[in-house]
Amino acid sequence: MTKNYKLHYHPNLNLEKETTIELKSVEEVRICPHCGIATSPTFIDGYLIGDNNSYIPPTTYIIFHCPSCNKLYIAKYYIPHDYYITNDMMPYDFSPIFPSCTYPGKHILPEFTENIKQLSPMFVETYRQACYAEENEDTIGLAGLGYRKAIEFLIKDYLIKVDPDNKDKIIKMQLGKCIDKLDEDIQDIAKAATWLGNDEVHYFKKHSDYGIDDMKDFIQCLVTDIERYYVKLKAREFVNANDNATK
Ligand SMILES: [Zn+2]
Numbered sequence: 001m002t003k004n005y006k007l008h009y010h011p012n013l014n015l016e017k018e019t020t021i022e023l024k025s026v027e028e029v030r031i032c033p034h035c036g037i038a039t040s041p042t043f044i045d046g047y048l049i050g051d052n053n054s055y056i057p058p059t060t061y062i063i064f065h066c067p068s069c070n071k072l073y074i075a076k077y078y079i080p081h082d083y084y085i086t087n088d089m090m091p092y093d094f095s096p097i098f099p100s101c102t103y104p105g106k107h108i109l110p111e112f113t114e115n116i117k118q119l120s121p122m123f124v125e126t127y128r129q130a131c132y133a134e135e136n137e138d139t140i141g142l143a144g145l146g147y148r149k150a151i152e153f154l155i156k157d158y159l160i161k162v163d164p165d166n167k168d169k170i171i172k173m174q175l176g177k178c179i180d181k182l183d184e185d186i187q188d189i190a191k192a193a194t195w196l197g198n199d200e201v202h203y204f205k206k207h208s209d210y211g212i213d214d215m216k217d218f219i220q221c222l223v224t225d226i227e228r229y230y231v232k233l234k235a236r237e238f239v240n241a242n243d244n245a246t247k
Helices: 114-119 122-136 140-163 164-172 175-181 184-201 212-246
Strands: 002-008 019-029 042-051 057-065 073-079 098-103
Touching: 002 057, 019 057, 073 184, 114 122, 114 140, 114 212, 122 140, 140 164, 140 175, 140 184, 140 212, 175 184, 184 212
Parallel strands: 002 042
Antiparallel strands: 002 019, 042 057, 057 073, 073 098
């Protein structure tokens, strides 16, 4: 949903000069970084900063109130560099304008079950690091690489659990070949997650209609499937052990 916002603007960061700027059709940042709930937040105040003399590009900070948790958060918006502010003058155009991040940082990490933590501690740790990279403006470009690496740990650790005799072979095997060894009904979801992960690593993006959020959806689904197989495997081990004990 887009909104119009009236913002304070001090030309070239001169606090003695203040004017008001109206930004039109700005994408509302609805997800609160405190509680993670999407609401229709209340606009509290907003500032546009920019300084031609110091080459600070025009950037907007808007303070919102979240009606769900009653806390304030700040959304930061970039304005493309073409729209530099001219000295002491009002900016001539402010569209398009893009939300870039929210403060405080989100730090909403998915919880993995004890089974997944036990099966692949490196998957859980790498996924956590990728989440942090994604939440931090300075490292967001590295998040995709992290998620791709996490997928590899999950799939290989699962295969090693299923087939421990071939551990050394699985460790060195290409990920594509590992996916072929997975149970047939989870191969597609593993492929989809991996292909999008590869897009994040390589120079050329083959699947430009998909992004990190899609990859994370596929990873979550893969985790659920692998968790299911892992529990079945544990049950089989338990039954076999007790069968042998009762013979
Ligand atoms: Zn909230």
